[in-house]
Amino acid sequence: xxxxxxGLGIMxxxxxxxxxxxxxxxxxxxxxxxxxxKELESKGAIPCKNPKDAAEKAKVxxxxxxxxxxxxxxLFGDDGVEKGIKPGSVVVDMSTISPVATRNFxxxxxxxxxxxxxxxxxxxxxxxxxxxxxxxxxxKEEVFQHIRPYLEILGKSIIHIGKNGDGQVCKMxxxxxxxxxxLGVAEALVLAEKAGADPAxxxxxxxxxxxxxxxxxxxxxxxxxxxFIPGFRTVLHRKDIKIALNTAQELCVSIPGTALVHExxxxxxxxxxxxxxxxxxxxxxxALAKKENF
Amino acid sequence: xxxxxxGLGIMxxxxxxxxxxxxxxxxxxxxxxxxxxKELESKGAIPCKNPKDAAEKAKVxxxxxxxxxxxxxxLFGDDGVEKGIKPGSVVVDMSTISPVATRNFxxxxxxxxxxxxxxxxxxxxxxxxxxxxxxxxxxKEEVFQHIRPYLEILGKSIIHIGKNGDGQVCKMxxxxxxxxxxLGVAEALVLAEKAGADPAxxxxxxxxxxxxxxxxxxxxxxxxxxxFIPGFRTVLHRKDIKIALNTAQELCVSIPGTALVHExxxxxxxxxxxxxxxxxxxxxxxALAKKENF
Numbered sequence: 080x081x082x083x084x085x086g087l088g089i090m091x092x093x094x095x096x097x098x099x100x101x102x103x104x105x106x107x108x109x110x111x112x113x114x115x116x117k118e119l120e121s122k123g124a125i126p127c128k129n130p131k132d133a134a135e136k137a138k139v140x141x142x143x144x145x146x147x148x149x150x151x152x153x154l155f156g157d158d159g160v161e162k163g164i165k166p167g168s169v170v171v172d173m174s175t176i177s178p179v180a181t182r183n184f185x186x187x188x189x190x191x192x193x194x195x196x197x198x199x200x201x202x203x204x205x206x207x208x209x210x211x212x213x214x215x216x217x218x219k220e221e222v223f224q225h226i227r228p229y230l231e232i233l234g235k236s237i238i239h240i241g242k243n244g245d246g247q248v249c250k251m252x253x254x255x256x257x258x259x260x261x262l263g264v265a266e267a268l269v270l271a272e273k274a275g276a277d278p279a280x281x282x283x284x285x286x287x288x289x290x291x292x293x294x295x296x297x298x299x300x301x302x303x304x305x306x307f308i309p310g311f312r313t314v315l316h317r318k319d320i321k322i323a324l325n326t327a328q329e330l331c332v333s334i335p336g337t338a339l340v341h342e343x344x345x346x347x348x349x350x351x352x353x354x355x356x357x358x359x360x361x362x363x364x365x366a367l368a369k370k371e372n373f
Numbered sequence: 374x375x376x377x378x379x380g381l382g383i384m385x386x387x388x389x390x391x392x393x394x395x396x397x398x399x400x401x402x403x404x405x406x407x408x409x410x411k412e413l414e415s416k417g418a419i420p421c422k423n424p425k426d427a428a429e430k431a432k433v434x435x436x437x438x439x440x441x442x443x444x445x446x447x448l449f450g451d452d453g454v455e456k457g458i459k460p461g462s463v464v465v466d467m468s469t470i471s472p473v474a475t476r477n478f479x480x481x482x483x484x485x486x487x488x489x490x491x492x493x494x495x496x497x498x499x500x501x502x503x504x505x506x507x508x509x510x511x512x513k514e515e516v517f518q519h520i521r522p523y524l525e526i527l528g529k530s531i532i533h534i535g536k537n538g539d540g541q542v543c544k545m546x547x548x549x550x551x552x553x554x555x556l557g558v559a560e561a562l563v564l565a566e567k568a569g570a571d572p573a574x575x576x577x578x579x580x581x582x583x584x585x586x587x588x589x590x591x592x593x594x595x596x597x598x599x600x601f602i603p604g605f606r607t608v609l610h611r612k613d614i615k616i617a618l619n620t621a622q623e624l625c626v627s628i629p630g631t632a633l634v635h636e637x638x639x640x641x642x643x644x645x646x647x648x649x650x651x652x653x654x655x656x657x658x659x660a661l662a663k664k665e666n667f
Contacts, residue, residue: 178568201582213582217570238578241570248570249578252561256584259560259630263553266628267546270617273624274472276511276535276542284532284543288495288507290550292586323564330567331663334560336553339633369625 081106082229083137085130085153086174087115091143093207094233099124101232106136129158139226140170146318147176154184166192171226175199177322178247179329181217185243194222195243198230199250203311211235217246251326254319258340260294265361268302273368279303298358310356317344375400376523377431379424379447380468381409385437387501388527393418395526400430424450425457433520434464440612441470448478460486465520469493471616472541473623479537488516489537492524493544497605505529511540545620548613552634554588559655562596567662573597592652604650611638
């Protein structure tokens with residue numbers, strides 16, 4: 080099958096690589112990542128000159144770019160996918176972007192006879208390389224079933240949540256839960272240590288009860304060891320949290336805990352944490368506690 | 374062995390009952406719960422007229438009362454434990470109270486030749502009845518080993534965290550993590566629903582990734598079903614959060630997420646949620662979202 084892949088960054092490059100290794104004819108485009116294009120070309124991918132070109136070549140167009148405006152530009156920009164794509168094709172947007180914008184994009188593509196799936200992922204670079212991503216899908220059931228074999232090359236847990244945008248809603252909910260759980264773990268570990276207990280023992284005890292979480296297990300350990308190699312970068316989690324806050328505002332929903340985490344991520348980024356793992360949020364909580372006077 | 378148990382409320386009564394059924398001679402006291410005293414008496418427990426009296430009768434004195442001032446009154450009040458207890462005895466305080474106060478109480482008892490363990494629990498009324506509590510213990514290792522057989526009658530997971538007060542620190546950390554995880558789950562589920570996705574599907578998908586937690590599993594389901602029979606009452610979780618905030622203040626630690634949850638619990642209690650399960654926090658988040666104009 081002819082596939083296109085647009086966006087060859089930290090996530091997109093290994094994902095495109097897996098689709099290629101699975102024996103698909105792969106057309107690739109990225110507006111910047113020349114070395115990624117060369118690397119994929121050396122493995123048999125065919126570079127395209129713009130998203131329009133990539134869309135003309137394939138029946139399924141995958142997109143993996145940073146944010147909502149990037150997806151909009153790829154789809155509807157001057158040399159966008161919309162200009163080249165044929166009716167009956169499918170766009171699979173695996174970026175993490177606004178669910179409201181996603182529904183708008185899906186409507187606009189449908190006018191051209193093109194179906195779209197939103198299929199944001201979690202699992203990070205390692206998941207992208209190993210094909211163990213969690214993929215949360217929004218869009219029509221029959222389109223999902225049609226595209227599923229490709230998603231299975233990329234991920235381990237592939238769940239169809241509902242209609243267009245629902246995959247993005249699920250990802251957004253995921254990022255909200257992860258952020259607040261992480262804040263809870265950070266505050267608890269700092270408080271425990273300042274209160275004179277061994278935070279490692281506390282974490283161990285907490286894993287056996289209602290405080291148990293994947294975050295306490297994985298990111299709690301990173302916090303204790305001060306190991307903040309990403310993983311998932313703070314700046315990207317802040318972006319995802321911003322999507323949740325913007326969506327909440329559009330829908331007249333108030334999510335005060337999420338808003339607080341956003342501010343704490345701002346402080347973390349202000350002090351050099353942008354490219355650290357998001358579990359480095361504990362550095363902000365540590366910095367808030369007494370060490371010395373101003 | 375002669376044991377005393379002071380505080381026969383929702384948790385204390387079944388815990389005392391288990392110690393009795395295990396064949397110990399049990400002396401009991403509660404300043405209010407006359408029906409609980411009668412019930413335990415009918416099973417062989419011996420009622421005492423005050424904490425002093427209860428302490429005179431036994432080598433190990435268990436305490437399970439609501440809050441820090443209650444423990445202080447039981448220990449050091451007019452007819453308190455301190456007045457009756459013999460050197461070489463052990464006080465096991467299973468209440469959830471201030472770790473700072475706990476260390477002070479342990480010091481004061483040590484002056485009388487009495488050792489203390491702080492041994493707060495999690496697992497609720499069901500855990501108390503079934504002997505499946507998690508027990509987080511602070512105090513000297515040899516005292517812990519001496520008392521352990523009794524704790525094993527009451528709990529399943531019994532962890533010695535460290536010195537006096539460290540059990541309370543661990544419980545406090547537990548309550549912070551649980552509260553913020555719960556807030557995250559509540560905000561995510563409300564946002565997902567308002568954004569048009571099926572929150573049950575979202576919860577299911579999230580359980581497979583980094584958003585996984587015991588809270589998402591157990592309390593997330595309660596939220597979806599609107600089943601708020603406790604479980605653990607909001608008013609008690611607010612009390613525990615208040616202990617964390619007070620401790621943080623004493624130690625010059627800032628825990629903004631925990632402070633926010635405390636305010637949200639206040640709102641929940643203001644609107645009749647005091648005796649609902651703490652997962653009813655979602656009702657506050659739902660109430661914050663648009664339904665109709667003021």
